[in-house]
Every structure is written in C-alpha cells, then in structure tokens.
Amino acid sequence: MTTVELRNLTKRYGKVVAADGLSLKVEDGEYMCLLGPTGAGKTTALRMVAGLLSPDEGQVLFDDKDCTHLEPEYREAVMLSQNYSLFPHMDVNSNVIYGPRIKGWDPDESQEVADNMLEMVHLQNRKDAMPRELSGGMQQRTALARALASGSKVILLDEPLRALDARLRIELRREIVLLAKAMGITAIHVTHDQEEAMVIADRIAVMRGGKVIQVGTPREVFDDPATPFVANFLGQSNFFVGKVVGKENDITIVENDVGVTVKARMCPFPMGEEVVVAVKVGNTTLKHNDGFFMGRVERILYEGTYIHIDVLANGERYAAKVPNRKYEDFSEGEEVLVGWPPTEAKVFAMPPEGLAEELRLE
C-alpha cells in the first residue's frame, strides 16, 4: 500500500521555476505518467519524489506521511534513470542484488530475489556479464531487475526508454508495465512521448511550466483536453478562432472574422465570446463535397498506414490524417473542403496570452 502525493511543490533555480505549485496524487499500485515537453519540470518532480532534490516549498507525502525531508534511502522509492546507471564495476548479478545486500537482507534470500528478478527479465543466463558487455535493451532490463529487487514500494522511471530504438522501446514498455502491475508497485513514469504515455499509463498528468495542467485517463486527456495546449500536445490538433454565434441541439456554432462558420461540441461560453475550437488532426476530414470551409492542399506525406495532408485555408494551416487508401483522392494544389464531426471538436475560451503563446513548446 503506497500512495504518493505532491502538495504545492515549488522549486526555483535562480530565475527558472522548475516546479510552480505542483500538486498530484498517485494512487496505490497506479501507473502514472508525467507527460510534457522538455523543460516542463517532469524530472524535477520525479527527483523531489525520490528525495534527490529538496523542494523550496510544499510537501511530498508517502501514504499520507510527510516525507519531504526524508533521505532517499529511507523512502522505498527507487529511481530508474535514462542511462540506467548500472554500476560499471559489478556484474549483472551483483548489480541486481545490490539493493537486498545493502539493506542487509539474509544472503540466501537476497540471492533468491535476485534470481527471480533476473528470470523475470530473461537475463538468468547473463548473470556473470559486466554491464558494458550487454546490449542497450539488456542493460535496461538489468536496471529494471535491480530496481524491482530492492523491495521498493514505488518505482520512479525517468525516460527509461529514451536511449533504445523504436521496436525495442515498444516491447520493453509493455514488459515494464506488466512487471510493475504483477508486483503491485506504484509507478511514476516521466516521458515526453505522448504515444508512450497513452499506451502504458493508468492515468496521465500533463505538465507544463512546472505545473500539472490536467490529470486523467489516457482517453480523458485525449478526448476531453483541459486546455488548447493539451489538445495539441496529445495527438496534435487544428485550431479555429472565432466568436460564438449560435447554439442548437448540443452544438455550438462559431464564426470567424471573415464569416466562415464551423460547428463544435456544446460549450458554456455566452454568445459573442471569443473562443478557440480545437479538433484532432485524426478527426479532421478532407472532402470534395462536404465541409466547413475551402482550402488548398499544400503538401501530402505518405506516412505508411496514414497519409498526412496539409491544407492552407483562411491563412491558417490545417493538417489531416487519412487512411492511405485515399492517397489517390488528393493532389497538391487542388481545393478541398475542411470539416469535422461537431462532436469531436472542443471549444475553449481564448487564452489570455493568445493562442500562439498557449501552444508554444518552450
């Protein structure tokens, strides 16, 4: 039973604010992803949980107990870093058994735990290898076994898959989640890869500028983003700026300053309010006979299963992803109608600092 709670954490480095009133609660046994662009303060948050960094203000609680100033070795929260940090002077077995040994467990019991972990990560045959003799994937699995063998109740993963190639990354992220779940430990996983977060997390905490902007299941943050930034960061969105001109049957009608109107989901904003309509690239349709406004195809990219099409309309660029079987239907320079199912488009209040600033990836 371990819950991890961050309460109002603040951390400054000179003028840079790495954590700005950061609050988050991770439930027992939950797999939580901290997702955000570089510089959002994800690693800072993780290091404060590990006890490797002391917050200027705020609290870190394990099981509702204040551990803000507890030394890392007493927290039972093990860190798995992106370069694995396998001890170079120890073989695989000594690395994996390090936690039990340093905690003074019974030697036979320690070896049994290490053997179990090595078997779980399929490295029982490489016990005597030195870390430098292992491939990247094996090093990663050794580090994982070492972390799990330490008996910690919380595992903190800092971009653990960053240094691996794409195929291995997909395989290993599955393994990590399965092991964490099998052992019932609470996991906090930092990543900037939204696709990775979507498939592994129970819940995602989207971070930006040292704050958590939204916490929710992958589906919640994807389908019902809290801000235009979240809408764009997860799955990329198209935006349409205008004023609310009508509401009918759960649908909002938004019109821009040159009289183009689009439809979106119901929203709480009054008539005449300036709003931003966001719709996922994958939900944007390009048709020859139906849509909200006309645009000119600027670029077509064949990406494999999908094709990516950029369209220039009303001086803005709109992107769409359509199945590759439609590749023949479009050609660069031709005019198409841009549209979307109104229920897939969400209406946001115009951000006070402007849309461009809101979407900026520091």
Next chain:
Amino acid sequence: MAQLADSLVNVPLIVPTTALGYSLALFWGGQDIITNVTVLVIFAHIAFTYPLVVRNVAGAVMEVDPSYEEAARTLGAKPFATFRTVLFPIVRSSVLAGAILAFTRSLGETGATFAVNPDANTMPVYIVNLVESGDFYLAAIAAMVLIMVSFVFMFGIHYIVKGEGGRR
C-alpha cells in the same frame, strides 16, 4: 572558494622542494612538540606529494556520473555505504595511480629531505654522498637500482590505468 582551494592544492607542486623543506624545518624546528626528524622528513614528503594524489582522485571523482550514487541511494544505500560500494571502487584505479606517482616522487627527492634533516640517508642522498666521496662505481649501481624501481612503478601505473579503463 572551491576554486581557491583547488589552486592552493597545487602550491606545493610549484614551490621548490628545498624551499618547502627548509620552511618546514624552520617551522617545526623552533618547537618541541615533534622533535623526531624522521617524522619531519615524512611530513615534508607528504607536503610535496599529496597534490599528486588529490589531482588524480579529484579529477576521477568529478568524471563519475552522479547518477551512479543517486541510483545507489534510492536502492537503499546510506551516504557512506554509497561511497564504499560505488564511488570508491569506480575511482580506485586513480587512487592507486596517484599513490604510486606520489611514492616515486618521494623516492627520488633530495632537496626537502636534506633541508629538514641533512643526516637522513635516503637513497638519493646516499647517492650524492657516494659521488662526493668519489665512490662512482657504487653510486652508479645505486642509481640504477633507483631508476629500475621507479620504472617498475611507472609500468605499474600504466598497467592499472589501462586494466581499469578496459573494464569500464
């Protein structure tokens, strides 16, 4: 502050050892806490050799990725255990190399030894005395022994540094 301390460490390396030995003899000679000249000779040798060890070890420690120690801490190791099981073994070869350098330097030194205690019969002092008394044959043999011992240690460093480097 750290930078100041860092450059102060180098001072004994630039001060001529004779001057260092003489000032040590002056400082310790006028008191009666430590009167044993052998101890004073050892003091003098520590004074001009420790920068070699500090240089080597500090350089190696600074190159060690702090994430090793952080990993050890989150795995449950207390600060001293972290030093003993992770940091020290990683920099061990540099500690050894520094020690050997210091030893060879100490072995061949005359100036400071002579300034502190003219009667201390260390190997180089012994050779100087032999030359002065015209016993060139014995002086040559003693010099060869000294050179050979120094070479053995130099090869020792080479072996240690190379061996550890390969294991990383």
